[in-house]
Amino acid sequence: MAQRFGGRYSPDPGSDNDPQRRKAAGPTLHRLSSRPKWVTIAALPFLFAAFFQPPIGMVANLCAFGLIAAGMWLTREGLAAEAAYDLRATSRAPAIPRKLFGGILAGLGLGLGAAEPGAIGGAALIGIVGFALHFLAFGADPMRAKGMEHADDFQADRAARMIEEGEAHLSQMQNAIRRTGDRRLEARVMGFAATVQDLFDQVREDPGDLSAARRYMGVYLQGARDATEKFASLYARSRDEKSRLAYEEFLNDLENDFKARSDKLLDGDRDDLAIEISVLRERLQREGVRPAKDAVDSRRLTSEQARTLDDLLTPADKAGKDEIR
Template sequence: MAKAKRYTPKESPTFNYTKGTLLYIFLIPLFLSIVLALFQTNIQAFILNGISFFLFLAVARVAKRGFEQEGKYHHATFTKAPKIPYKMIAGYLLGGATFFTAFVTGGEPFVKSAFLAVIATVGYYLFYGFDPKKDKLENLGDISAEFVLETIAEAQGKLSAIEEHMQNIKDTLLHEKLTVALQKAEHILQTIQEDPKDIRVARKFLIVYIDGIAKVTDAYTDMDEKEIDTHTKERLHTLMDDVDEKFDKELARLKNNNQFDLDVHIDTLKEQIKN
């Protein structure tokens, strides 16, 4: 039986993994210089160009991590600002790499090398910007931010585990039902992030049902799928139908609760206007 399409969340991150490719251009002339020094058996030039190469490679790698971190931050509705400012670190590292390459490797004057380092760093920040600094933790009420973040992280971790298990499930119908369930679970998580006030009630729902699916898929993949009888598979299909129905009800509950909150605010505002 053909394997169904792999699960991909509807609200997947859209950050650009190619961002920062321009930084790798610095590596091309340095790499050519290393090759040339090697052919000329110029050990000093080989070592210095090699150091410069790895400094700029470090810049590109650190910056890429910062760009990915920034993309996840912008994608998330509810999150804290990154703890480690990788983009800023990459900017300073770029200045240091530029200075070393100009002054030590290239033999340029100190002032000129320092000027090039400043220009490189300023240009980097103007083009790529700074790391996010503001937490996105609105609409909390009396809920702890750490509690919300831990709940979301726990649920997302279980979803990732289920996704890994699904790669080994060849039952097309079961795979499709799991895909639908995970998409709805992602939708519920997104709804909670937009309005975390329901997190205490939703947490029990998320952990119980998502954890239940994770345990089922884990047990399923631990067995040889050929040895699982038809009756057991039918029970699993029915179970996933029940889960699907529960997810729909939870989504409706969350949306109705938001509507109730809106009605309360409208009624309160009307009373204030009358008074």
């Protein structure tokens, strides 16, 4: 079956440069994500030289390469976790400091590869230098949560679990629709996933919204996943256009429901902000810090009283001084 070309320079609105598709596909790669690969390649001499060593030297070289490769794998995972942490406005610190453990393993691998009888001190120094270079090259892991200073830990944990389950449902939907081999359907499911991610982001920022969105993040997403898997199995065999139209209509209705829920949560946040502002204004007026609105408006010049444009734009306090004069 012919497939429409899509990519970075394609004019197709569902191509890879579409921000909605990038958001649905997951967090962007860390800018240093390619470095661990080159460090692993640089450690290949340990692997090749192992087969020309006596048994003890061969084991030491193989272990050295294995430790460095494992350290770089952990570092790459730590960079991915850091990218996801930086992408979100509110996020907890990664549970495991992967880059720290990756640096320790890389330092141990360098020290073991350089170890020789009677030169343990020099090997330890090389390992410490390797760990320091790893820290300078990749930086430290995020160690603190951000944007969650006033969040309830219990509610935030519940929200994180629900979001994790919802993202698993979305991933299963995308994997199922890929079996159809239809790029348009894949792009459509990615657009739906981006809409769901908007709801996830709001719950991350305010875990108190979980009770209002839990049914959408659990039951509805699970139903969408089951429907997608059944449709993908049917459409891959029959290419039934009626089933395709029914599925697309179902996805449109579900996406509109998720958008409506996100907008309702956002409207609730706006109402809360308006209430906070009005309460603060009333407190300032009662304490005499901020004059009442009517008193300020009564001192302002109207267009009939102003002789020039500068008089009309003059602050109220200056207008009061002119009246005293």
